[in-house]
Amino acid sequence: MSHSSSKLLIETAQLRQAIRRQEHTGPTSGLATGAMQGNVVILPQAYANEFLLYCQKNPVACPLIGVSEVGDYRLPTLGHDIDIRHDVPEYYVYRDGVKVESLNDIEALWQEDMVAFVLGCSFSFEHALSTAGLPPRNIELGVNVSMFETNIATVPAGRFHGNTVVTMRPYTPKDAIRAIQITTRFPKAHGAPLHFGSPEAIGIRDLSQPEFGDPVTIKDQEVPVFWACGVTPQLAIRNAKPPICITHAPGKMLITDILDTDLAVL
Structure with missing residues (x-):
């Protein structure tokens, strides 16, 4: 293991401990850079079994990276x-x-029959x-990413x-093409965008009013670029109506010990 990888694992463990102590309760975008973050559904x-099948049928919006044993609150494959x-x-x-x-x-609230799912x-x-010189606007502004329900x-x-719920990050058309090339390498983190350009085409009426997260500025000559989002299961949960379900709050993720490059297609 390289020195940088060892340093990152120390950082992820320390961040989880800070979250466990409730010293950090905010969004996790931009934290522990280089580590895979996960959406959570319990x-x-x-x-x-039905939710597992839902994820398998919708791998772009719901890319599974971990599933617990029944009743087990640990996920050793994602972090010891x-x-x-x-x-x-x-x-x-x-x-x-x-x-x-x-x-x-x-x-x-934990029950002995619960199963935890973690999605990229x-x-x-x-x-x-x-790293490619295309920092997302939400990171530049220090806010949560914008998330929208689509049609x-x-x-x-x-x-x-x-x-499907999507995240939105604005780029110039030239930079959007490069962003598509980069994110295609990360299928376990939703991969390439689902759409870019006209938000109305996918049922989004107002980019200044995201259903989840924070609005971000879109500059002249920029277009909105939309990626599938792991908040998508929360809409499906509303429809399935299980007696209890627990998820992460949008933008506030589980920090794992998996390196994002470990799941990249190089």
Whole structure:
């Protein structure tokens, strides 16, 4: 293991500890650059197989990078010390498909039949964009990425169905082409964009009013570029209406020990 990799693993472990102590409860974009970040969905076992199939049918929006054993809050393949009950800055709790509360810790809600799913996140390719001289606007501004619900339907699986959520990052057309080339190498972090240009074509009416995250400035000569987003399952959860489901709050991810380059297609 290289010195830089060892340093990053120390950073990811320290960041998870800070999150566990609730010293960091904000967005994770731009943190632990070089480490894979993950969207989180926690469901009762009775819904887990259907959700697994939903992810398999929608690999761009829901790229699986980890699944726990039933009742096990650890994910050793993603990080030796991960405890999914504590290591996300903010959790959303859904009951019968309705978000009822947000918490910084879910130990009191953990059940012996729960299964945790971790999906790749576009934050993981932001480091590659920045390294190529294409820093995302949300990182430049120090805010959460803009996220929008679209009219792009996902492929249903059992009780899970809904439209795709996307993240948006603005670029000039020339830089957008380069961004597409770069992000195509990261299929486990949603890969290439789904769309760029006219937001109305995918059902987005106002770029200044994202459903999740923060609005960002779009400069003259720039176009919006849209990538699939791991918040997509939260819409499917509303439709499936499981008795309980716990997810990450949009933009507040699980930090893993996997290097983003480990899952890249070079």
